[in-house]
Amino acid sequence: xxxxxxxxxxxxxxxxxxxxxxxxxxxxxxxxxxxxxxxxxxxxxxxxxxxxxxxxxxxxxxxxxxxxxxxxxxxxxxxxxxxxxxxxxxxxxxxxxxxxxxxxxxxxxxxxxxxxxxxxxxxxxxxxxxxxxxxxxxxxxxxxxxxxxxxxxxxxxxxxxxxxxxxxxxxxxxxxxxxxxxxxxxxxxxxxxxxxxxxxxxxxxxxxxxxxxxxxxxxxxxxxxxxxxxxxxxxxxxxxxxxxxxxxxxxxxxxxxxxxxxxxxxxxxxxxxxxxxxxxxxxxxxxxxxxxxxxxxxxxxxxxxxxxxxxxxxxxxxxxxxxxxxxxxxxxxxxxxxxxxxxxxxxxxxxxx
Amino acid sequence: xxxxxxxxxxxxxxxxxxxxxxxxxxxxxxxxxxxxxxxxxxxxxxxxxxxxxxxxxxxxxxxxxxxxxxxxxxxxxxxxxxxxxxxxxxxxxxxxxxxxxxxxxxxxxxxxxxxxxxxxxxxxxxxxxxxxxxxxxxxxxxxxxxxxxxxxxxxxxxxxxxxxxxxxxxxxxxxxxxxxxxxxxxxxxxxxxxxxxxxxxxxxxxxxxxxxxxxxxxxxxxxxxxxxxxxxxxxxxxxxxxxxxxxxxxxxxxxxxxxxxxxxxxxxxxxxxxxxxxxxxxxxxxxxxxxxxxxxxxxxxxxxxxxxxxxxxxxxxxxxxxxxxxxxxxxxxxxxxxxxxxxxxxxxxxxxxxxxxxxxxxxxxxxxxxxxxxxxxxxxxxxxxxxxxxxxxxxxxxxxxxxxxxxxxxxxxxxxxxxxxxxxxxxxxxxxxxxxxxxxxxxxxxxxxxxxxxxxxxxxxxxxxxxxxxxxxxxxxxxxxxxxxxxxxxxxxxxxxxxxxxxxxxxxxxxxxxxxxxxxxxxxxxxxxxxxxxxxxxxxxxxxxxxxxxxxxxxxxxxxxxxxxxxxxxxxxxxxxxxxxxxxxxxxxxxxxxxxxxxxxxxx
Numbered sequence: 001x002x003x004x005x006x007x008x009x010x011x012x013x014x015x016x017x018x019x020x021x022x023x024x025x026x027x028x029x030x031x032x033x034x035x036x037x038x039x040x041x042x043x044x045x046x047x048x049x050x051x052x053x054x055x056x057x058x059x060x061x062x063x064x065x066x067x068x069x070x071x072x073x074x075x076x077x078x079x080x081x082x083x084x085x086x087x088x089x090x091x092x093x094x095x096x097x098x099x100x101x102x103x104x105x106x107x108x109x110x111x112x113x114x115x116x117x118x119x120x121x122x123x124x125x126x127x128x129x130x131x132x133x134x135x136x137x138x139x140x141x142x143x144x145x146x147x148x149x150x151x152x153x154x155x156x157x158x159x160x161x162x163x164x165x166x167x168x169x170x171x172x173x174x175x176x177x178x179x180x181x182x183x184x185x186x187x188x189x190x191x192x193x194x195x196x197x198x199x200x201x202x203x204x205x206x207x208x209x210x211x212x213x214x215x216x217x218x219x220x221x222x223x224x225x226x227x228x229x230x231x232x233x234x235x236x237x238x239x240x241x242x243x244x245x246x247x248x249x250x251x252x253x254x255x256x257x258x259x260x261x262x263x264x265x266x267x268x269x270x271x272x273x274x275x276x277x278x279x280x281x282x283x284x285x286x287x288x289x290x291x292x293x294x295x296x297x298x299x300x301x302x303x304x305x306x307x308x309x310x311x312x313x314x315x316x317x318x319x320x321x322x323x324x325x326x327x328x329x330x331x332x333x334x335x336x337x338x339x340x341x342x343x344x345x346x347x348x349x350x351x352x353x
Numbered sequence: 354x355x356x357x358x359x360x361x362x363x364x365x366x367x368x369x370x371x372x373x374x375x376x377x378x379x380x381x382x383x384x385x386x387x388x389x390x391x392x393x394x395x396x397x398x399x400x401x402x403x404x405x406x407x408x409x410x411x412x413x414x415x416x417x418x419x420x421x422x423x424x425x426x427x428x429x430x431x432x433x434x435x436x437x438x439x440x441x442x443x444x445x446x447x448x449x450x451x452x453x454x455x456x457x458x459x460x461x462x463x464x465x466x467x468x469x470x471x472x473x474x475x476x477x478x479x480x481x482x483x484x485x486x487x488x489x490x491x492x493x494x495x496x497x498x499x500x501x502x503x504x505x506x507x508x509x510x511x512x513x514x515x516x517x518x519x520x521x522x523x524x525x526x527x528x529x530x531x532x533x534x535x536x537x538x539x540x541x542x543x544x545x546x547x548x549x550x551x552x553x554x555x556x557x558x559x560x561x562x563x564x565x566x567x568x569x570x571x572x573x574x575x576x577x578x579x580x581x582x583x584x585x586x587x588x589x590x591x592x593x594x595x596x597x598x599x600x601x602x603x604x605x606x607x608x609x610x611x612x613x614x615x616x617x618x619x620x621x622x623x624x625x626x627x628x629x630x631x632x633x634x635x636x637x638x639x640x641x642x643x644x645x646x647x648x649x650x651x652x653x654x655x656x657x658x659x660x661x662x663x664x665x666x667x668x669x670x671x672x673x674x675x676x677x678x679x680x681x682x683x684x685x686x687x688x689x690x691x692x693x694x695x696x697x698x699x700x701x702x703x704x705x706x707x708x709x710x711x712x713x714x715x716x717x718x719x720x721x722x723x724x725x726x727x728x729x730x731x732x733x734x735x736x737x738x739x740x741x742x743x744x745x746x747x748x749x750x751x752x753x754x755x756x757x758x759x760x761x762x763x764x765x766x767x768x769x770x771x772x773x774x775x776x777x778x779x780x781x782x783x784x785x786x787x788x789x790x791x792x793x794x795x796x797x798x799x800x801x802x803x804x805x806x807x808x809x810x811x812x813x814x815x816x817x818x819x820x821x822x823x824x825x826x827x828x829x830x831x832x833x834x835x836x837x838x839x840x841x842x843x844x845x846x847x848x849x850x851x852x853x854x855x856x857x858x859x860x861x862x863x864x865x866x867x868x869x870x871x872x873x874x875x876x877x878x879x880x881x882x883x884x885x886x887x888x889x890x891x892x893x894x895x896x897x898x899x900x901x902x903x904x905x906x907x908x909x910x911x912x913x914x915x916x917x918x919x920x921x922x923x924x925x926x927x928x929x930x931x932x933x934x935x936x937x938x939x940x941x942x943x944x945x946x947x948x949x950x951x952x953x954x955x956x957x
Contacts, residue, residue, distance in 0.1 A: 026384075027378075031431060032383045032434065033432070033434070033557065034433065036433050037433075039538065040542050067482075067528070069380075069485055071378075071379055071381075072376030076378070106713055107678060108715075110409075111407035121387075151410045153427075155415040155418065156414065157414050158409065185557055244833055245567040245832065246459075246567055246569060247569075270554045276549075277559040280559070280560060280568065281568050281569055282567055287557075293426075297420065298419075300420075351709065352709050
């Protein structure tokens with residue numbers, strides 16, 4: 001029989017990389033909410049990616065503690081293999097804020113596994129130090145890992161920060177990729193899986209370098225504001241504002257930060273187009289932003305500037321846009337206490353360490 | 354698989370060959386939890402168990418000085434699978450502190466959201482995380498003899514769930530390839546859509562506020578929910594018999610399996626689903642409105658209800674330092690000397706706790722965890738009881754059944770059981786399930802109750818939806834009550850997180866948070882030996898558990914231990930460790946690494 005390729009298969013090219021591992025650490029200061037969130041994704045779902053339901057990708061081996069069949073050493077062996085350079089290539093996903101382990105004499109804030117030599121826990125930071133040089137790419141899942149998030153709030157005792165604060169904002173993987181940040185508290189399920197899918201396409205040679213903004217976010221997901229995607233923006237344009245929760249009108253006067261927050265949730269919905277934030281009556285608290293949470297608190301107060309912008313829509317359009325630009329810039333900056341220096345500057349004064 | 358840790362030494366009280374084993378991390382839970390054990394393979398039992406947690410975040414520290422209205426947004430982030438339970442519980446505490454009562458429809462909307470959370474969370478945990486411990490791959494690896502039996506054992510509920518034998522059920526539970534695994538994962542998404550309809554986003558809701566919700570009640574909102582709910586109701590008619598078949602089979606295939614994970618019946622439930630007709634959020638009336646909840650709060654000791662009053666429950670909570678990395682707060686400020694009824698409040702009550710972290714080396718003879726030991730003081734005996742939650746559903750059912758108060762058409766508590774009525778669905782007729790008080794508080798019954806509680810939540814949601822639509826149709830659509838934050842106030846919220854008891858205690862001074870202490874279920878379940886030497890529930894349940902796994906130390910998976918730990922539905926944004934060696938035996942029972950204690954959990 002001649003070896004004839006069926007006509008349809010001519011279009012199918014195997015990925016130049018046959019297998020890829022995804023090592024997913026949930027042991028930052030986290031709530032595991034990003035892992036749980038990702039189990040809700042349907043575009044694509046975890047099964048779609050792991051079971052090979054999308055053409056052209058390498059075979060994906062997912063190592064995530066929430067979903068893994070293996071336990072204990074059977075599970076941890078992949079981490080050791082990756083450290084030894086025997087698990088090539090792999091993508092490291094980090095979930096949770098990175099604590100500052102240098103601000104105290106001993107002990108740990110966050111750990112993952114036990115060091116067989118000392119019997120002491122292996123800190124999360126130690127694992128990041130071991131694995132970052134070997135990873136094809138590092139992805140921050142959720143606002144804790146990307147910028148510090150809730151656990152990096154003013155007055156926190158752990159000196160928590162984001163991955164880029166820890167590794168450096170100009171960090172590059174051995175493949176030349178910057179840290180990829182997919183913020184959100186938690187991360188919107190499809191936003192994360194779509195970013196991962198993009199990286200897999202890139203690995204397979206099917207997509208160019210992932211386009212990221214200066215906060216290392218995928219531009220196609222975070223290039224627009226909440227307000228730009230909100231179906232209540234029409235009320236805003238008419239100057240018709242809600243003055244109680246539960247009203248279907250624009251809730252900017254009730255604490256919604258949508259006009260200055262980079263996020264696609266009202267447009268995309270939370271899952272299957274359902275849910276979200278201001279589009280369904282929940283004020284935007286800026287949970288995707290580097291300045292979250294501090295620059296948005298108290299959450300239920302009207303954002304500064306919203307009185308001006310809300311009251312003068314139409315009349316002062318240009319001035320309002322400029323004001324918003326300033327605020328957007330401000331909330332796109334992390335508070336200054338998020339840093340890897342060996343000092344705690346969050347405002348909390350420890351008596352005991 | 355596991356690793357042997359340091360060889361042990363010390364004077365055994367009786368000579369036994371013990372192997373130290375450690376699994377780190379324990380996967381398929383939420384968070385990190387470490388469990389260290391010593392196993393007696395000759396006598397096939399766990400001799401000692403220790404668990405440890407590996408994360409500290411400091412919520413009660415960084416919440417100080419913040420606006421009390423922010424509490425629910427912040428505390429939702431404590432947990433990534435039941436964050437909404439925290440947000441809801443924080444709202445309850447805020448409502449009390451601010452002196453407000455949300456409109457009825459707001460409470461029905463929250464109840465519908467929380468019911469969807471139980472439906473989702475129990476579903477994904479049971480069949481995508483716990484279920485793997487019962488799947489074909491796992492059973493073949495740990496108990497080939499059981500797999501043999503499963504292939505020959507017909508499933509009683511085959512007509513309903515479609516699996517002819519127990520082994521077919523096990524195959525369907527294989528991760529990612531099993532048909533039931535895949536169906537439940539998909540179902541966990543539909544239930545999250547239901548959740549998002551009511552609370553905006555999963556897992557950190559967007560539409561909850563003190564005083565009510567921002568959700569806009571419309572005909573469409575409830576249509577979208579009901580259509581999905583009825584699909585879940587039909588699904589339950591298959592899932593309950595499927596799990597009954599699977600769990601009954603384990604008792605039959607492995608005589609004595611009821612001893613796995615068994616502990617004394619010491620259960621706590623803090624109640625769930627407010628009744629807006631009764632609940633005014635005043636502390637004064639708390640015992641009354643607590644009893645009107647649609648899951649009845651209670652403390653159950655040795656099968657008898659000690660109390661169903663939230664005031665009793667509240668006043669007798671004690672937080673003991675145990676072996677944790679914190680400084681004592683005995684001499685710190687007492688924020689609340691008396692509750693609003695004039696009862697004295699203990700210094701070790703959450704209202705008066707001051708959290709002072711002291712990071713240090715892990716030392717199993719000294720301090721080895723970030724979790725303190727919550728206890729409930731039984732005034733009758735003076736004992737500080739190490740209550741567990743039974744993973745949530747077991748305690749909820751037990752308390753609700755004994756109280757005999759819930760009677761809403763779809764659900765009826767009888768005093769010794771809870772009846773659940775599910776109406777006709779597209780393909781299946783009306784169905785009644787009855788959860789009966791079991792003989793044991795053990796691994797299998799914790800898991801069984803979880804399945805039944807999925808059905809309970811669906812049935813209760815049918816009632817809540819009817820009540821909500823009645824409000825909507827009557828034009829009572831206001832979902833929020835305005836308020837002012839008082840300068841000085843205290844509040845407490847009681848709720849059931851998916852995996853068990855949840856409380857939030859807040860003290861407000863000068864309009865800011867002066868003290869805030871949440872107590873989720875896992876600190877109750879996963880805590881270390883306390884100041885009185887009483888072990889926490891995990892260690893207690895794992896210790897003396899018989900080993901049914903067929904593997905020896907070299908290939909030991911610790912499956913019976915894993916099933917026990919997971920039966921509590923651990924949720925520690927932390928890790929479980931268990932050490933097992935490559936079969937090297939150590940003749941001793943005292944280990945320099947382990948010392949004599951155990952503990953685990955994350956709390957903050």
